Amino acid sequence: MTFAGLSWRRLAFILLIAWGAYHHWQQRTEQHGPGVIAADSPQQQRISHATSFSLNNYTITPLAEFSLQARVLSTQRYQLDRAAQLAPVDLALGWGRMSDETILSRISISQSGRFYFWRVEQFPIPREEIESHSANMHMVPADNTIAQQLKAIRVGQRVNIQGQLIEAKGADGWTWRSSLTRTDTGNGACELVLVKALTVE
Numbered sequence: 001m002t003f004a005g006l007s008w009r010r011l012a013f014i015l016l017i018a019w020g021a022y023h024h025w026q027q028r029t030e031q032h033g034p035g036v037i038a039a040d041s042p043q044q045q046r047i048s049h050a051t052s053f054s055l056n057n058y059t060i061t062p063l064a065e066f067s068l069q070a071r072v073l074s075t076q077r078y079q080l081d082r083a084a085q086l087a088p089v090d091l092a093l094g095w096g097r098m099s100d101e102t103i104l105s106r107i108s109i110s111q112s113g114r115f116y117f118w119r120v121e122q123f124p125i126p127r128e129e130i131e132s133h134s135a136n137m138h139m140v141p142a143d144n145t146i147a148q149q150l151k152a153i154r155v156g157q158r159v160n161i162q163g164q165l166i167e168a169k170g171a172d173g174w175t176w177r178s179s180l181t182r183t184d185t186g187n188g189a190c191e192l193v194l195v196k197a198l199t200v201e
Contacts, residue, residue: 029154029155030072030154030155030156030157031101031156032071032101032156032158034100034101034102035100035101035102036096036097036099036100037071037099037158038068038069038070038094038095038099039095039099040068040069040095041068041095041096041133041182042066042068042095042182043066043067044064044065044066044165044180045064045065046063046064046180047062047063047064047065047164050062055168055194056085056086057085057170058085058086058169059168059169059170060140060166060167060168060194061166061167061169062165062166062194063165063177063178063180064164064165064178064180065164066162066163066164066165066193067160067161067163068093068095068160068161069095069158069159070094070095070158070159070161071093071094071095071098071099071104071156071158071159072091072092072093072154072156072157072158072159073093073098073104073109073116073134073155074091074092074109074110074111074116074155075089075090075091075092075111075153075154075155076089076090076092076111076112077089077151078114081114082174083138083176086138086140086168087192088141088147088151089139089150089151090111090114090116090136090137090139091136091137091139091150091153091159092109092116092135092136092137093134093136093137093159094133094134095134096129096133097125097129098129098130098133098134099158102124103125106120106121106124107119107120107124107130108120111136114136114138115136115190116135116136118130131183131185132182132183133182135179135189136190136191137190137191137192137193138176138178138190138191138192139193139195140193140194140195141195142163142195142196146195146196146198149198149200150195150198152200153200157200157201159198159199159200159201160197160198160199160200160201161193161195161198162195162198163194163195163196163197164193164196165178165179165191165193165194166178166192166193166194167192177192178190178191178192179191179192
């Protein structure tokens with residue numbers, strides 16, 4: 001069988017190549033050139049008396065108002081773990097010198113299993129600065145528009161995020177709580193961010 005003179009096999013091959021090219025274009029890294037592109041540290045203000053609410057069948061309790069401008073170091077989508085119901089996208093983000101391409105070119109960065117990993121052969125800046133000026137953040141979209149924006153974010157882009165650090169609880173007692181500091185590392189060190197407003201540059 002043919003379609004406009006093409007066999008189905010050839011047509012499928014062409015469509016596969018086209019999809020691959022589009023996917024590669026969509027995931028391309030944004031280049032800004034040398035220099036810091038997100039100078040300030042994240043801003044945070046503790047919420048003393050929060051009102052809980054329901055989102056995707058989870059009880060959400062705001063812990064702190066939160067905003068930041070940062071460079072996207074890595075992005076990872078999740079679909080199969082339970083947490084994907086709330087946070088389908090994780091962003092590894094950097095600010096200060098961790099938003100400078102000159103520094104980042106000497107750091108290998110990846111994400112897996114809800115963690116962000118980095119590796120260096122020789123430290124371009126002190127280890128403590130890498131750890132305190134970058135973080136893996138679990139993104140909880142406040143609505144479908146923000147959910148689609150998050151899925152389209154590419155490495156290298158600069159993002160402006162406004163929202164809240166939260167705790168999420170399931171009916172069965174499952175709990176996911178945000179870190180409230182940028183200086184911790186390891187399990188429990190990631191921020192759980194309810195994203196209420198997002199702009200991408």
